[in-house]
Amino acid sequence: MKRCPYCFESLDSRPSICPFCNQFLIEDLLDIDYQPTDKKKCIFCGMDILVESIICRYCHRWVDEAESNE
Ligand SMILES: [Zn+2]
Numbered sequence: 001m002k003r004c005p006y007c008f009e010s011l012d013s014r015p016s017i018c019p020f021c022n023q024f025l026i027e028d029l030l031d032i033d034y035q036p037t038d039k040k041k042c043i044f045c046g047m048d049i050l051v052e053s054i055i056c057r058y059c060h061r062w063v064d065e066a067e068s069n070e
């Protein structure tokens with residue numbers, strides 16, 4: 001299954017912009033064969049997002065970068 005490398009949501013096609021996190025998909029999509037289910041809360045908007053995501057699909061902020069500054 002193809003997934004956005006930023007928000008980790010599944011994508012059916014190869015859009016130039018991810019419909020979930022609005023990022024330009026300049027890198028190859030992730031191709032993984034498992035179903036990610038673990039969630040974390042976005043520290044900005046509080047929504048549940050996949051733990052693998054580095055950009056929140058709801059508020060489009062970089063959650064990965066923020067975490068490393070903790
Ligand atoms: Zn995305």
Ligand SMILES: [Zn+2]
Binds near residue numbers: 042043045047059
């Ligand atoms: Zn968020």
